[in-house]
Amino acid sequence: MTSDEVLILDDATIAAYLERIGAEPPKRPDLDALRHLHERHVMSVPFESIDYHLGKEIYYKDERVVDKIVRQRRGGGCGEINTAFLYLLQSLGYDVTAHHARVWIGGELNAPYNHFMMTVVIDGATWIVDVGFGKGSRFPVLLDAAEPQPDPHGRFSTRRVSDKATDVLCDGKPQYQFYEGPLSMADFEQVVWWYRTSPDSMLLQNMFCSLPLENGWVILKDDKLTITTGKESRTEVLADDAEILAAYEKWFGVKLDARPTPSPYLKDRVRMAFEEK
DSSP states (O other): OOGGGOOOOOHHHHHHHHHHHTOOOOSSSSHHHHHHHHHHHHHHSOEEOHHHHHTOOOOOSSHHHHHHHHTSOOOBOHHHHHHHHHHHHHHTTOEEEEEEEEEEETTEEOOTTSEEEEEEEETTEEEEEOSOSSSOOSSOEETTOSSOEEETTEEEEEEEOSSSEEEEEETTEEEEEEEOSOOOGGGGHHHHHHHHHOTTOHHHHOOEEEEEETTEEEEEETTEEEEEETTEEEEEEOOSHHHHHHHHHHHHOOOOSSOOOOOOOOHHHHHHHHHHO
16 A cells, blocks of 8 residues: 555544454554454454445545444445455554455456455564455464464465465465555556446345354345355245345344345446446
8 A cells, every 4th residue: 555545543433443343452463463353353244245236335445434344334345344454453553565366266367456455464474364355264364374274264375376476275275366566545446446337247246245153154145045054054035125134134233224136237337337437
């Protein structure tokens, strides 16, 4: 990030953020505190695409994304969740660097800048910090560790591809490849616009809300609620709007005025995005 993009939250916002994720105030910016903050964020803030289907603006470059996560008690995509967490870590005194990444899908790398994550340096060691990947690690992952690192969500490891690129793997399967180098939040503007308007956008093709459980996962895709516990999984089709809204609140803490519905690839969505430019 450029120097003018560093955002330091005030004490009241930091306190509200920590309350939102159920985290204890850190005494110092050390690894124990980072692990605690990372776990609480992963377990509290859902990975979801609701606003993409409501046609809402997606904020990630200023405190409005913190307001969505903290005061609206919502989640978001990687650019929202990880950016908000970056602002919190900066405000707590951590040495944070933002990175862009390409996600591995079907054995191939997706387009550049389609994922946003961070690294944090503590006592000379570099830790991968990513609370917005969906099914990523619960705890930070040590970069260049000799052995895979056990985590409640799998065994995580890294693989240097070049001096500028590194793969992050879970159980031996690559999740994404992230890149060194300077990064500006403005680099993501066109990507966010594409995700909001393109018929090929994964976030428009899928309306979802997901959150880890202590020993599993809960995912709501439109009216289909899937709960996985251990090796057991069950899917229930919710009967009506009231059940869907109740599920959003019960499982994710998300309160909505009306049921969001999957968005067709509306010409109006494209028109609106062009008018905003």
